[in-house]
Amino acid sequence: MKRQESILGRLMRSLALVSATGLFLLLVFIWVEYQISILHFADLARLRRSAYELLEHIGLPMVLLAIPTVLAGRWAIRRGVQPLEEAAARINAASGEARGVRVDASTLPVETVPFADAVNRLLDRVDRAAAAHEAFAADIAHELRTPLTLLSLELDGLDDPRAEAMRADVAAMRRLIDQLMLLAQIDAEAAAHLPPDDVDLVEVAGDVVARMAPAALADGKVLELRGERAGTIRGRRESVAAALRNLVENALRVTDAGAPVVILADRAAELAVRDGGPGLSAARLHEMTQRLSRADHASANGAGLGLAIVSRIMAAHGGRLAADEGKRELRLIFAKS
Amino acid sequence: MARLLIIEDNTRLAKRIAEGLDQRGYRCDHVASLADADAALGTDMFDAMIVDLGLPDGDGLAWLRARPPGGEPPALILTARDGLEDRINGLDAGADDYLVKPFALDELAARLRAMLRRPGRRAGTVLQVGEIFYDSSRRTAHVGGRALDLTRREADLLELLLRQAGQVVRRRAMESALYRFDEAVTPNAIEASVSRLRRKLDEAGAHGQLHTVRGVGYLLKDVP
Numbered sequence: 001m002k003r004q005e006s007i008l009g010r011l012m013r014s015l016a017l018v019s020a021t022g023l024f025l026l027l028v029f030i031w032v033e034y035q036i037s038i039l040h041f042a043d044l045a046r047l048r049r050s051a052y053e054l055l056e057h058i059g060l061p062m063v064l065l066a067i068p069t070v071l072a073g074r075w076a077i078r079r080g081v082q083p084l085e086e087a088a089a090r091i092n093a094a095s096g097e098a099r100g101v102r103v104d105a106s107t108l109p110v111e112t113v114p115f116a117d118a119v120n121r122l123l124d125r126v127d128r129a130a131a132a133h134e135a136f137a138a139d140i141a142h143e144l145r146t147p148l149t150l151l152s153l154e155l156d157g158l159d160d161p162r163a164e165a166m167r168a169d170v171a172a173m174r175r176l177i178d179q180l181m182l183l184a185q186i187d188a189e190a191a192a193h194l195p196p197d198d199v200d201l202v203e204v205a206g207d208v209v210a211r212m213a214p215a216a217l218a219d220g221k222v223l224e225l226r227g228e229r230a231g232t233i234r235g236r237r238e239s240v241a242a243a244l245r246n247l248v249e250n251a252l253r254v255t256d257a258g259a260p261v262v263i264l265a266d267r268a269a270e271l272a273v274r275d276g277g278p279g280l281s282a283a284r285l286h287e288m289t290q291r292l293s294r295a296d297h298a299s300a301n302g303a304g305l306g307l308a309i310v311s312r313i314m315a316a317h318g319g320r321l322a323a324d325e326g327k328r329e330l331r332l333i334f335a336k337s
Numbered sequence: 338m339a340r341l342l343i344i345e346d347n348t349r350l351a352k353r354i355a356e357g358l359d360q361r362g363y364r365c366d367h368v369a370s371l372a373d374a375d376a377a378l379g380t381d382m383f384d385a386m387i388v389d390l391g392l393p394d395g396d397g398l399a400w401l402r403a404r405p406p407g408g409e410p411p412a413l414i415l416t417a418r419d420g421l422e423d424r425i426n427g428l429d430a431g432a433d434d435y436l437v438k439p440f441a442l443d444e445l446a447a448r449l450r451a452m453l454r455r456p457g458r459r460a461g462t463v464l465q466v467g468e469i470f471y472d473s474s475r476r477t478a479h480v481g482g483r484a485l486d487l488t489r490r491e492a493d494l495l496e497l498l499l500r501q502a503g504q505v506v507r508r509r510a511m512e513s514a515l516y517r518f519d520e521a522v523t524p525n526a527i528e529a530s531v532s533r534l535r536r537k538l539d540e541a542g543a544h545g546q547l548h549t550v551r552g553v554g555y556l557l558k559d560v561p
Contacts, residue, residue, distance in 0.1 A: 145439060174439050206507065225551065238425075
């Protein structure tokens with residue numbers, strides 16, 4: 001493989017070449033000017049004197065000139081490259097979903113501006129592609145809602161026993177659409193850099209439980225909120241509520257009628273959901289939250305997608321989604337404010 | 338019989354909604370644009386309206402916002418938009434409730450019932466959920482003909498639960514509705530009142546309708 005060249009290395013080689021050529025030309029000039037003949041070299045004393053003179057009048061000045069030149073060259077290159085390094089660090093530091101990251105070409109050396117402009121155009125294309133992707137997902141979900149409503153209303157009027165199964169299918173499709181819309185929303189919010197608010201976790205948990213309890217009760221399931229020590233975090237209230245709602249939905253699905261689903265708000269900057277299901281290992285949770293990019297075959301009800309969304313919301317809040325298999329808990333752990 | 342105005346540009350959808358609500362005891366009129374809605378509201382009285390947000394001649398949200406505050410009739414927004422903040426925007430615009438497509442007719446009917454029960458609406462002074470009747474002007478209640486002997490606080494509690502039947506009433510909301518500022522609320526006071534009310538309802542024959550959502554509040558099950 002060809003070794004990559006540095007600008008400094010190239011400068012050093014150029015300087016060495018300039019010095020060597022200059023030295024040679026000077027020697028030729030002196031040779032001609034002083035009519036030095038071969039006889040010269042026979043007399044050792046004269047030769048030494050000549051060599052000494054050459055060293056003093058040519059060698060020394062050249063060395064004295066070369067040292068500051070090399071130092072100045074190094075300095076100029078370092079200074080010139082530094083803005084590029086800073087720009088690269090800024091691009092690297094931008095989080096996965098962040099939009100609008102650009103290189104500020106005005107801080108860069110003029111020679112690199114065309115390159116920076118090209119990078120910016122590329123970043124612009126990436127942003128536009130991501131936005132189009134999100135808008136597409138949201139549009140599809142949006143457009144599907146009206147025909148799905150018609151379907152569900154037609155089914156309402158049907159007395160056939162098979163209508164019940166079809167109603168369940170419509171409900172599953174609705175859930176999937178909800179999840180896709182939510183996903184698009186989270187990305188759009190992350191992109192918009194909305195300022196965080198103070199979010200009272202106990203209040204959010206109470207709200208989510210109050211909203212979901214009637215439907216849970218209709219299915220013979222019991223929702224319960226315990227503890228009020230979760231306190232306040234910095235974040236987006238509706239996103240936090242969506243994350244908790246997803247966990248509660250999953251918990252209700254795996255819990256038998258009559259058994260409680262408990263939302264715990266008894267630890268600082270943390271909400272947990274305890275269900276009557278078999279529990280989820282940390283490894284399985286990790287696997288399920290990685291399913292965003294592919295179709296979720298393992299769970300037809302969209303549980304995998306839901307957990308992936310929760311995990312993304314938590315990441316956007318500087319927190320994480322954790323599983324406690326023994327306690328059958330899924331925990332939303334936020335950054336303490 | 339409550340009269341509803343459906344403002345929806347998808348005619349098939351509007352017809353299905355009207356059919357379903359007809360069976361559930363509502364009389365429905367349908368218009369397909371905001372201009373027609375203005376005309377209908379100008380000539381007729383409606384108890385509530387169902388508003389689709391994306392209409393051909395404008396945005397339903399802006400239209401709702403332009404109504405005078407406390408506008409009549411109450412509005413329920415029907416929308417395919419389901420953004421995190423959309424619900425809040427809808428309620429801010431003066432809508433009384435918000436339902437995301439797709440929905441079941443039973444859900445829509447339940448929301449309409451709850452909306453028409455809210456105070457200040459012309460739904461009469463008698464509140465009814467299933468067999469439970471409550472006359473809010475005379476503050477008397479009966480279950481299937483059997484009168485309930487309620488204290489003042491229990492009567493207030495029952496009215497609060499009836500007005501929001503089918504929804505969880507938060508304990509904090511109960512405290513501020515049932516107690517004056519200067520009254521000290523002991524932690525168990527609400528709980529005690531609720532359990533006394535529940536016993537009286539059970540004895541009168543309204544079994545299992547008043548539920549506790551632990552840590553949050555109470556819910557009176559909605560029965561059409």
